Amino acid sequence: MQKVLSGLLTLTVMVLAPLFGQQASAAEVNVYSAREENLIKPLLDRFSDETGIRVNLITAGADELTTRMELEGANSPADVLLTVDVGRLWRAKEADLLQSVDSDVLMRQVPSQYRDSDNQWFAASLRSRVIVYDKERVDPAELSTYEALADPKWRGDICVRSSSNIYNQSLVASLISHNGLDDTETWANGLVENFARSPQGGDRDQIAAVAIGQCQLAIVNTYYFAGMINSTIEDQREQASRVAVFWPNQDGRGAHINISGAAVARHAPNPEAAVQLIEYLVSDESQEWYAETNNEYPVREGVPVSETLASWGAFKADGLALEQLGIHNAEAVRLMDRAGWR
Numbered sequence: 418m419q420k421v422l423s424g425l426l427t428l429t430v431m432v433l434a435p436l437f438g439q440q441a442s443a444a445e446v447n448v449y450s451a452r453e454e455n456l457i458k459p460l461l462d463r464f465s466d467e468t469g470i471r472v473n474l475i476t477a478g479a480d481e482l483t484t485r486m487e488l489e490g491a492n493s494p495a496d497v498l499l500t501v502d503v504g505r506l507w508r509a510k511e512a513d514l515l516q517s518v519d520s521d522v523l524m525r526q527v528p529s530q531y532r533d534s535d536n537q538w539f540a541a542s543l544r545s546r547v548i549v550y551d552k553e554r555v556d557p558a559e560l561s562t563y564e565a566l567a568d569p570k571w572r573g574d575i576c577v578r579s580s581s582n583i584y585n586q587s588l589v590a591s592l593i594s595h596n597g598l599d600d601t602e603t604w605a606n607g608l609v610e611n612f613a614r615s616p617q618g619g620d621r622d623q624i625a626a627v628a629i630g631q632c633q634l635a636i637v638n639t640y641y642f643a644g645m646i647n648s649t650i651e652d653q654r655e656q657a658s659r660v661a662v663f664w665p666n667q668d669g670r671g672a673h674i675n676i677s678g679a680a681v682a683r684h685a686p687n688p689e690a691a692v693q694l695i696e697y698l699v700s701d702e703s704q705e706w707y708a709e710t711n712n713e714y715p716v717r718e719g720v721p722v723s724e725t726l727a728s729w730g731a732f733k734a735d736g737l738a739l740e741q742l743g744i745h746n747a748e749a750v751r752l753m754d755r756a757g758w759r
Contacts, residue, residue: 444469444470444471444690445470445471445472445473445687445690446470446471446472446473446496446497446687446690446691446693446694447473447475447494447495447496447497447685447686447687448461448472448473448474448475448495448496448497448499448694449475449477449482449485449486449495449497449498449499449682450474450475450476450482450498450499450500451476451477451478451479451482451499451500451501451505452476452499452500452501452677453476454474454476456711457474457499458474459706459710460698460703460706460707461474461694463702463703463706464694464697467697468693468697470690470693470694472694473494479500479501479502479505479583480505482498482500483498483505483508483509483512483514486498486509486512486514486682487512487514489684490684491684492684493682493683493684494686495682495684495685496681496682496685496686496687496688496690496691496694497679497680497681497682497685497691497694497695498514498515498679498680498681498682499541499677499678499679500677500678501583501676501677501678502583502584502587502675502676502677503538503540503587503675503676503678503739503740503742503743504583504586504587504590504742504743504746505583506533506537506538506678506680506743507740507742507743507744507746508743508746509538509680510533510535510537510538510680510743511743513683514682514683515537515538515680515681515682515683516537516681516682516683516685516688517535517536517537518536518537518539518681518692518695519536520536520692520695520696522696522699523536523539523692523695523696523699524536526696526699526700526716526717527539527540527699527716527717528716528717529738530736530737530738530739531543531676531716531739533680533740534738534740537680537681538678538679538680539678539679539680539695539699540676540677540678540716540739541676541677541678541679541695541698541699541703541707541716542676542677542704542707542708542711542713542714542715542716543674543675543676543713543714543715543716543734544638544639544640544674544675544676544677544713544714545638545639545664545672545673545674545675545714545732545734546584546587546588546636546637546638546639546672546673546675547636547637547638547639547642547662547663547664547665547672547673548560548563548566548634548635548636548662548663548665549623549624549627549634549635549636549637549642549660549661549662549663550627550633550634550635550660550661550663551627551628551630551633551634551659551660552659552660552661553659554630554633555633555634557661557663560634560663560665561665561666561668562665562666562669563588563592563604563665563666563673564592564596564604566607566608566611566634566636567603567604567605567606567607567608567610567611568607568611569607569610569611571611571633571634572610572611573611573612573613573632574611574613574632574633574634575608575611575612575613575632575633575634575635575636576612576613576614576616576623576626576627576631576632576634576635576636577608577612577616577623577635577636578616578617578618578619578620578623578636579616579617579758579759580616580750580753580754580758580759584620584638584675585636585753585758586746586749586750586753587673587675587742587746587749588636588673589601589605589749589752589753590741590742590743590744590745590746590748590749591673591735591737591741591742591745592604593745593748593749593752594737594741594742594744594745595670595737598748598752601752602752602755602756605752605753605755605756605758606756606757608756608758609756609757609758613626613631613632613633614626614631614632615759616758616759619641620635620637620638620641620642621637621641621644621645621653623635623636623637624637624641624642624645624656624657624660625653625656627659627660628655628656628657628659628660629656638675639662639712639713639714639726639729640711640712640713642657642660642662643712643723643725643726644712645657646658646725647712647725662729664729664730664732664733666733666735667732667733670735670736670737671732671733671734671735671736672732672733672734672735673735674734674735674737674739675739675742676716676739677713679694679695679698680695681695699716699717701720704716704717704720705720705721708720708721708722708723708726709721709722709723712725712726714726
């Protein structure tokens with residue numbers, strides 16, 4: 418079986434290189450994207466229209482893309498890696514799949530906490546991992562911090578995704594960075610005791626579970642909740658109407674922040690076009706599109722957000738340098754396992 422899989426992966430690499438063309442022209446850029454096509458292609462099409470640079474887009478799972486880049490090695494046609502969560506960007510950097518970028522535009526437009534210290538990856542949009550609560554059963558005055566979710570008063574009341582989910586790993590990594598390993602492990606043990614059910618499903622499933630009374634609180638990314646509020650599916654809109662956002666840690670460090678981000682691949686055949694594309698992703702036009710269409714927060718201050726995001730009000734964001742989430746990822750995974758967070 419291992420030989421068969423190896424052969425299939427080798428075939429994938431051999432087929433993919435001619436598809437893009439290793440000797441790609443300067444008028445094209447090859448993008449490996451872990452984002453769903455509908456969440457990124459309209460923006461890439463605008464880039465092509467404005468610059469004349471053709472974008473060749475491959476979409477797949479985040480881990481699948483980095484594995485593909487590793488297998489392709491120096492023959493990889495990838496110019497740009499687009500993915501979600503800084504933990505994945507950190508892993509790509511650690512695997513030596515990225516290269517440093519020299520761009521005055523990116524240095525100026527992307528705040529230092531939202532880019533790699535070696536300039537190998539850059540945020541394109543922001544999201545927060547927040548607490549959502551049942552509006553009928555929970556008084557928001559009872560809520561305060563992520564840390565307080567381990568209070569026994571919430572026993573059997575909390576829904577959250579599996580520990581295998583990178584969003585949860587990054588949240589725990591941020592707690593390790595702020596509070597230390599021992600205190601975070603104590604917190605994780607308490608949080609697991611408060612689970613309403615074994616972790617299952619995605620963020621939208623946690624919101625639905627709150628709406629139907631399976632739990633009173635859930636931990637989710639903001640854009641999933643915004644997506645349900647604006648969904649074309651009536652059931653999702655109705656479920657979202659029963660739930661509200663609470664911004665944690667507003668009297669302290671602020672709410673946890675993560676990103677979707679972009680990087681230039683180590684063996685990019687079109688590095689200049691790759692940098693040009695990433696610069697475009699942090700332009701005014703692109704940042705407004707992310708905010709309005711995807712309900713994600715802009716990387717840059719002063720860019721208006723969507724009506725839905727605006728309705729939740731302003732909030733204090735954690736200013737932690739996001740590469741800390743990658744640094745502490747492995748510790749977070751081991752800690753969650755010890756706590757029984759499956």
